[in-house]
Amino acid sequence: MTPLWYFLFGLSIFFMIFWSGKWVVHLLAIVYAKYRLHRKAQLLPLETGYPGVTILKPLMGADPNLFSNLETFFTMNYPLYEIHFCIEDESDPAIMVAKRLQGKYPSIVSKIFTGGSNVGVNPKINNMYEGYKASNHPLILISDSGIRMKEDTLLDMVNHLKDNIALVHQMPFTCDRTGFAGTLEKVYFGTAQARIYLAADLLNINCHTGMSTLVRKHLIDEAGGLEAYSCYLAEDFFLAKSMIDRGWKITVSSQPAWQNSGICEVQFFQARLRRWVKLRVAMLPLTLLFEPLSECLVLGACTAWAVYFLFNWDPILFCLVHTLVWFFCDWILLSIIQNTTLPFNKFDFVIGWVVREACSPYQFLKALLSPNIKWRSRTYKLKWGGVAEECKV
Ligand SMILES: CCCCCCCC/C=C\CCCCCCCC(=O)N[C@@H](CO)[C@H](O)/C=C/CCCCCCCCCCCCC
Numbered sequence: 001m002t003p004l005w006y007f008l009f010g011l012s013i014f015f016m017i018f019w020s021g022k023w024v025v026h027l028l029a030i031v032y033a034k035y036r037l038h039r040k041a042q043l044l045p046l047e048t049g050y051p052g053v054t055i056l057k058p059l060m061g062a063d064p065n066l067f068s069n070l071e072t073f074f075t076m077n078y079p080l081y082e083i084h085f086c087i088e089d090e091s092d093p094a095i096m097v098a099k100r101l102q103g104k105y106p107s108i109v110s111k112i113f114t115g116g117s118n119v120g121v122n123p124k125i126n127n128m129y130e131g132y133k134a135s136n137h138p139l140i141l142i143s144d145s146g147i148r149m150k151e152d153t154l155l156d157m158v159n160h161l162k163d164n165i166a167l168v169h170q171m172p173f174t175c176d177r178t179g180f181a182g183t184l185e186k187v188y189f190g191t192a193q194a195r196i197y198l199a200a201d202l203l204n205i206n207c208h209t210g211m212s213t214l215v216r217k218h219l220i221d222e223a224g225g226l227e228a229y230s231c232y233l234a235e236d237f238f239l240a241k242s243m244i245d246r247g248w249k250i251t252v253s254s255q256p257a258w259q260n261s262g263i264c265e266v267q268f269f270q271a272r273l274r275r276w277v278k279l280r281v282a283m284l285p286l287t288l289l290f291e292p293l294s295e296c297l298v299l300g301a302c303t304a305w306a307v308y309f310l311f312n313w314d315p316i317l318f319c320l321v322h323t324l325v326w327f328f329c330d331w332i333l334l335s336i337i338q339n340t341t342l343p344f345n346k347f348d349f350v351i352g353w354v355v356r357e358a359c360s361p362y363q364f365l366k367a368l369l370s371p372n373i374k375w376r377s378r379t380y381k382l383k384w385g386g387v388a389e390e391c392k393v
């Protein structure tokens with residue numbers, strides 16, 4: 001036995017253990033999704049009454065779905081809330097959209113804050129800052145521009161905010177949209193991302209993505225206000241981390257976040273996922289190893305080699321069975337998360353799934369090879385740890 005043999009033996013054991021762990025994650029995600037998601041929210045008579053919520057809507061630009069997405073915030077079944085539209089640029093067309101909605105729903109309290117602030121690097125925080133300062137309620141809902149709400153979504157989120165919970169977030173998912181990009185997005189958010197998101201929630205690991213987050217305002221203030229997170233681009237991750245560090249819990253609500261941005265293009269989607277990869281790598285460097293390895297094809301190939309090395313099993317057959325079972329687990333998970341008929345047939349799912357799986361390792365590499373981060377109109381550089389710096393041209 002040479003040192004090389006020992007090294008290869010160790011490596012193959014590592015692949016086998018990681019592979020087995022990944023199947024546990026598959027199983028946990030499916031069972032947890034079934035048990036946790038799509039529970040009916042009820043307006044219960046609470047002794048203390050329902051707490052008021054300030055909804056912060058950071059807007060930048062108007063897409064074709066903006067009006068109808070924002071309208072869903074005016075038709076929610078929740079007793080006490082206000083909407084603060086935050087729009088940095090005073091000539092932004094989103095202002096007109098917000099004003100039209102204010103005219104249509106005069107009974108809902110809403111205000112528009114323009115101009116933004118400059119409290120740090122994160123442009124979403126700079127944009128929301130004035131709206132946050134003017135908030136009048138103990139709960140804050142940070143809600144990105146492309147999110148749609150159902151009538152009972154806010155109620156569902158508040159119902160999940162038990163006494164030991166600081167923050168309730170919605171697992172990212174998408175509305176039914178036509179075209180290949182719509183399929184690709186739904187497949188990604190309903191399989192690869194949902195699996196990790198659900199397993200992380202179950203195991204109390206911080207996986208918070210801040211597109212729709214209900215949080216206790218006094219806990220943000222205790223940490224120094226929203227500006228305390230403005231040195232990071234991934235303010236969502238650090239917001240949740242600061243709650244967990246203080247002994248609080250975070251949890252997902254039973255409804256996923258229905259993203260419905262009017263821009264639904266493959267290029268745009270891939271660029272967004274690459275931006276998120278860069279955030280994760282800077283915040284959690286172990287991602288560099290574990291993320292590519294947890295991809296179906298990469299893990300299948302590595303483990304096929306391991307079982308060939310250890311047991312002399314046929315690696316091709318192993319890979320085929322591995323991929324097929326993974327594919328079926330993904331179909332089951334996606335169907336549970338969708339909870340209604342999917343907007344595409346099984347053939348479209350196969351195409352979307354294969355493209356997603358095949359492109360993902362390449363997109364990961366591409367993200368590593370261009371470390372600067374372009375987010376909307378600005379470019380940033382990230383330091384290890386996640387602190388960001390804007391690149392001025
Ligand atoms: C034995 C199996 C181990 C599995 C290792 C998994 C490695 C991670 C693989 C894929 C990452 C998926 C990422 C999930 C969603 C993150 C979306 C995102 O990037 N959002 C950012 C922008 O809003 C946000 O700032 C970052 C949020 C937190 C990211 C944390 C990711 C690490 C999660 C690791 C969870 C492991 C759970 C499995 C436990 C066995």
Ligand SMILES: O=c1ccn([C@@H]2O[C@H](COP(=O)(O)OP(=O)(O)O[C@H]3OC[C@@H](O)[C@H](O)[C@H]3O)[C@@H](O)[C@H]2O)c(=O)[nH]1
Nearest residue numbers: 058059060123124127144145210211233234235236376
């Ligand atoms: O310069 C900007 C960029 C973005 N935003 C707002 O921030 C929200 C999220 O922006 P995008 O939709 O471009 O980005 P993402 O969906 O990738 O955001 C997600 O990932 C990065 C995290 O920091 C965010 O909290 C999370 O929502 C939108 O409401 C957008 O209007 C600004 O207000 N200013």
